[in-house]
Amino acid sequence: xxxxxxxxxxxxxxxxxxxxxxxxxxxxxxxxxxxxxxxxxxxxxxxxxxxxxxxxxxxxxxxxxxxxxxxxxxxxxxxxxxxxxxxxxxxxxxxxxxxxxxxxxxxxxxxxxxxxxxxxxxxxxxxxxxxxxxxxxxxxxxxxxxxxxxxxxxxxxxxxxxxxxxxxxxxxxxxxxxxxxxxxxxxxxxxxxxxxxxxxxxxxxxxxxxxxxxxxxxxxxxxxxxxxxxxxxxxxxxxxxxxxxxxxxxxxxxxxxxxxxxxxxxxxxxxxxxxxxxxxxxxxxxxxxxxxxxxxxxxxxxxxxxxxxxxxxxxxxxxxxxxxxxxxxxxxxxxxxxxxxxxxxxxxxxx
Amino acid sequence: xxxxxxxxxxxxxxxxxxxxxxxxxxxxxxxxxxxxxxxxxxxxxxxxxxxxxxxxxxxxxxxxxxxxxxxxxxxxxxxxxxxxxxxxxxxxxxxxxxxxxxxxxxxxxxxxxxxxxxxxxxxxxxxxxxxxxxxxxxxxxxxxxxxxxxxxxxxxxxxxxxxxxxxxxxxxxxxxxxxxxxxxxxxxxxxxxxxxxxxxxxxxxxxxxxxxxxxxxxxxxxxxxxxxxxxxxxxxxxxxxxxxxxxxxxxxxxxxxxxxxxxxxxxxxxxxxxxxxxxxxxxxxxxxxxxxxxxxxxxxxxxxxxxxxxxxxxxxxxxxxxxxxxxxxxxxxxxxxxxxxxxxxxxxxxxxxxxxxxxxxxxxxxxxxxxxxxxxxxxxxxxxxxxxxxxxxxxxxxxxxxxxxxxxxxxxxxxxxxxxxxxxxxxxxxxxxxxxxxxxxx
Numbered sequence: 001x002x003x004x005x006x007x008x009x010x011x012x013x014x015x016x017x018x019x020x021x022x023x024x025x026x027x028x029x030x031x032x033x034x035x036x037x038x039x040x041x042x043x044x045x046x047x048x049x050x051x052x053x054x055x056x057x058x059x060x061x062x063x064x065x066x067x068x069x070x071x072x073x074x075x076x077x078x079x080x081x082x083x084x085x086x087x088x089x090x091x092x093x094x095x096x097x098x099x100x101x102x103x104x105x106x107x108x109x110x111x112x113x114x115x116x117x118x119x120x121x122x123x124x125x126x127x128x129x130x131x132x133x134x135x136x137x138x139x140x141x142x143x144x145x146x147x148x149x150x151x152x153x154x155x156x157x158x159x160x161x162x163x164x165x166x167x168x169x170x171x172x173x174x175x176x177x178x179x180x181x182x183x184x185x186x187x188x189x190x191x192x193x194x195x196x197x198x199x200x201x202x203x204x205x206x207x208x209x210x211x212x213x214x215x216x217x218x219x220x221x222x223x224x225x226x227x228x229x230x231x232x233x234x235x236x237x238x239x240x241x242x243x244x245x246x247x248x249x250x251x252x253x254x255x256x257x258x259x260x261x262x263x264x265x266x267x268x269x270x271x272x273x274x275x276x277x278x279x280x281x282x283x284x285x286x287x288x289x290x291x292x293x294x295x296x297x298x299x300x301x302x303x304x305x306x307x308x309x310x311x312x313x314x315x316x317x318x319x320x321x322x323x324x325x326x327x328x329x330x331x332x333x334x335x336x337x338x339x340x341x342x343x344x345x346x347x348x349x350x351x
Numbered sequence: 352x353x354x355x356x357x358x359x360x361x362x363x364x365x366x367x368x369x370x371x372x373x374x375x376x377x378x379x380x381x382x383x384x385x386x387x388x389x390x391x392x393x394x395x396x397x398x399x400x401x402x403x404x405x406x407x408x409x410x411x412x413x414x415x416x417x418x419x420x421x422x423x424x425x426x427x428x429x430x431x432x433x434x435x436x437x438x439x440x441x442x443x444x445x446x447x448x449x450x451x452x453x454x455x456x457x458x459x460x461x462x463x464x465x466x467x468x469x470x471x472x473x474x475x476x477x478x479x480x481x482x483x484x485x486x487x488x489x490x491x492x493x494x495x496x497x498x499x500x501x502x503x504x505x506x507x508x509x510x511x512x513x514x515x516x517x518x519x520x521x522x523x524x525x526x527x528x529x530x531x532x533x534x535x536x537x538x539x540x541x542x543x544x545x546x547x548x549x550x551x552x553x554x555x556x557x558x559x560x561x562x563x564x565x566x567x568x569x570x571x572x573x574x575x576x577x578x579x580x581x582x583x584x585x586x587x588x589x590x591x592x593x594x595x596x597x598x599x600x601x602x603x604x605x606x607x608x609x610x611x612x613x614x615x616x617x618x619x620x621x622x623x624x625x626x627x628x629x630x631x632x633x634x635x636x637x638x639x640x641x642x643x644x645x646x647x648x649x650x651x652x653x654x655x656x657x658x659x660x661x662x663x664x665x666x667x668x669x670x671x672x673x674x675x676x677x678x679x680x681x682x683x684x685x686x687x688x689x690x691x692x693x694x695x696x697x698x699x700x701x702x703x704x705x706x707x708x709x710x711x712x713x714x715x716x717x718x719x720x721x722x723x724x725x726x727x728x729x730x731x732x733x734x735x736x737x738x739x740x741x742x743x744x745x746x747x748x749x750x751x752x753x754x755x756x757x758x759x760x761x762x763x764x765x766x767x768x769x770x771x772x773x774x775x776x777x778x779x780x781x782x783x784x785x786x787x788x789x790x791x792x793x
Contacts (some may be wrong), residue, residue: 006750009627016616016626017634018609035526042525055467101525114468122523137468146462157439158431158486160479161446179522182437188510190502191494194438199483203446207472215472219479223487234495237487239480241462247470256523265521268528303544 002096002124033099037268041184042120045100047074049107049115050081056106056114058139062244063104065140066220069152070183072098080105082117083252088126096124102180112251120179122256122264128176131251135207135215140243147222148242149196154183156197156223163202163214170202170214172255197221197239207249218246431486433493434518435511440490441519442482451478533623536615599649610638681705 003011015021022030044067046060064073078094081087082105095103105117112133119129140148149155157178164174181198199219206212221239228236256264278290305313340346431440454473463476497509514521534542541548555564556575565575572581579585585597617631688707689695695707719725735743746752 004750004753006627007753009625009630012620013617013626013630013634016620017613035529037529039525058467120523122525123527127523134468135472136466136470136474138463138465139467142465142467143462154438156487156490157437158442158483158490159439160442160482160486162443163446164441165443175520175522178437178439178520182439185437186511187513188508189438190506191499191509192506194491194494197483197487199479199486201446201451201479201482203448203451205448205452205472217474217479219476219483221480221483221487225491232492232495234488234492237484237491239484239487241476241480247472247474261523263527264523266524266528269531 037270039185041070042101042179043099044071044102044104044180045074045095045098046071046104046106047080047094048077049105049117050077050079051109052077052106053108053114055137056108056116056134058141059116059134059137059244059246060104060106062139066149066181066244067183072100074098078105082119082129082131083254091119092121092125095121104180115251116248118176118180120176122260126254127256127260127264128172129254130173130176131253132248133251134246134248136245136247138243138245143241143243146240146242147224149220149222150193152183153193153195154186154189155181155220156194157181158197158199159202160199161202163204164200167202167214169250169253169255170216172253173216173250174200192225194225195223196242197223197237213249215247215249218244218248220244429485431489432519433490434514434520435493435497436514436518437522438490438494438511439518440486440493442486447478451475530624533619535619536622606642610642614638 002008021027044063046063048057048060052060060073064071074094078090080090082091091103091105095101100121102118102120104119107115107117109115112131114134114137116132116134117129118132120127159174164170177200197220199217199221201217201219202214203217204212205215207215220242222242224238224240225235226238228234230236278292279287280290281287336347429442429444431442433440452473453475494509494511497511499507499509502508540546552567554566556567557563558565558575558577560577565573567575571577574581580601587593587597591597591600614631614635617626617634620626621628621631684705685708688698688704689709691698694709700707719728743752
């Protein structure tokens with residue numbers, strides 16, 4: 001769980017007002033933890049529940065191999081009941097501390113054998129949680145000698161069946177599975193590096209005479225791309241089974257409320273790709289531009305005067321002053337003369 | 352099939368994974384597939400059942416020849432929807448459960464021998480494989496339609512299309528999107544006036560005086576090009592008061608500058624929404640108050656003679672008559688008196704020692720002599736506790752009472768209490784936690 005908005009604000013105020021600044025390395029790490037405009041890959045936290053069998057432990061280990069380097073496997077068992085409030089809090093705490101947005105918790109007990117809880121968080125709080133009961137599991141080790149995918153390669157994801165769109169639980173699960181397995185979100189890709197496919201088939205089947213319920217068959221195939229004998233640019237895929245393969249059914253689910261989902265899927269307001277305006281290329285290949293000038297408010301914001309202007313103004317002022325001074329002097333002289341003429345002596349002689 | 356022009360072939364070779372070891376095998380498989388293609392094409396547009404059975408036969412033939420090959424023309428022609436940004440495709444056609452859950456008879460399941468967790472359900476792996484092949488083929492076809500550039504190293508980098516509503520799904524974010532960056536007051540002004548930002552300075556500058564590379568900011572000793580302020584002697588300029596301590600003045604000026612910087616930064620952060628409303632004003636007031644206190648205390652100390660005013664010889668001071676040091680010694684004695692573990696309570700008193708007093712011992716409380724006043728006060732407290740007060744609501748809203756809820760609080764209880772920790776081995780871990788099971792009779 002993250003600090004409340006009030007706590008965050010007071011901490012920030014303390015920092016700005018000269019509080020203890022974190023070290024540069026820690027400051028850089030904190031910056032990566034802030035919300036980013038474009039987000040990278042989601043890290044997954046893999047942990048064990050109250051009691052975990054060996055086979056479930058291999059499930060987690062395989063998940064780690066598939067999802068690495070964005071996966072963290074915790075070895076200790078945790079006393080967490082995921083669908084309880086306290087358990088949810090614990091999961092939120094653990095995912096926050098380990099910087100993981102996805103989590104998978106494996107457990108095994110008599111009531112829920114081979115249990116795997118997949119979930120994801122938004123804003124450091126649990127968003128979705130699905131409990132899967134694994135009916136069949138083939139680990140990577142169950143396919144010895146066969147080629148396996150490379151570390152960190154992106155899978156091709158394929159969903160088969162109409163149940164994915166008709167059943168609302170499966171629809172949300174589909175979203176969760178894509179989020180789990182897609183890896184790094186990228187804009188461009190070296191297509192020759194694609195080396196595996198994950199196929200999720202959803203079908204209804206009644207197990208042991210009970211009512212038919214949806215079962216999901218997850219298969220991972222190693223893919224070898226070879227030139228298509230039928231022609232065409234795209235290669236032909238050659239699929240061989242590699243682990244892990246999982247057949248599971250849905251047990252409990254806790255999907256996000258519509259409000260929370262809306263918040264979580266809100267994208268940042270990005271500037272749409274702007275068309276280049278005011279540029280035209282003519283026949284000769286010359287690019288011409290068009291300038292639109294706003295009305296310049298000359299009176300409001302005056303700029304700095306150039307040195308020459310200032311000096312000129314100063315010189316003008318001096319000139320004016322000199323001119324007025326000389327005028328005054330003249331007048332004074334004239335007055336003096338008048339005085340002399342009328343009274344016969346100059347004014348200076350009196351004082 | 353006619354030989355394709357060499358250029359096209361080269362392109363395709365680049366597209367596939369290059370591994371020379373499989374080169375020979377490629378040629379072999381190509382030839383075989385060409386032969387098989389002829390027979391398959393006619394029946395390709397049949398129903399799904401036909402496809403399945405024929406594919407099985409296909410697989411058998413292939414298996415005998417090579418170990419890691421699979422039929423090229425297998426897979427159904429069901430069209431899928433694509434979401435290429437995540438390399439995802441959706442085949443929304445219905446599944447045939449009877450086919451899927453039929454027990455597979457062929458030996459194609461040589462790979463599916465062991466299982467970590469097994470199930471009694473019989474699953475036809477070939478059916479799943481065929482669906483996978485069909486879907487993957489179509490997805491690859493779509494991917495290869497994307498525009499590609501050549502990058503250093505000879506790789507073709509395809510530009511994937513962006514996400515759109517047509518994908519059919521939206522993936523949630525990890526954290527809410529960051530708030531849009533607000534321009535600070537200076538940035539707005541600079542934009543208006545057309546002032547370009549300053550060019551970046553290098554972190555260290557060559558200090559002429561010491562001949563070292565020093566940082567631009569720091570104390571007067573460690574700063575680069577510190578100037579005349581860092582020298583031991585400061586001249587008194589025309590407009591300076593000769594009785595003022597110039598270093599004190601410099602320190603005051605620096606403090607004023609930093610306070611201004613702090614308040615401006617807080618104002619900018621507040622207008623950007625990063626801080627609580629009113630926190631900048633509060634900080635300004637706090638800083639002003641502190642400055643006032645500082646000046647007052649300095650004046651007080653100066654009057655007491657604890658700090659000698661700079662620039663005036665000690666013996667010339669009128670106010671203290673040469674007793675400059677005594678008040679400071681008295682203060683020092685006062686502090687030392689209570690500097691023991693028991694705050695000077697049980698220490699022996701010396702001759703002429705003044706009484707020991709620990710400051711801020713007694714909390715000033717109003718003495719309510721009247722019974723009714725005391726009752727009223729108690730009643731106020733009771734109502735506030737029972738019915739809640741405006742102040743408490745405000746604080747709760749702010750999150751002040753959120754203690755123990757977040758991981759950042761010391762008392763956080765994450766559910767993994769101390770009681771859950773126990774050693775696994777040995778009798779030391781056995782406590783109340785051990786499940787009581789029936790003992791086996793050996």
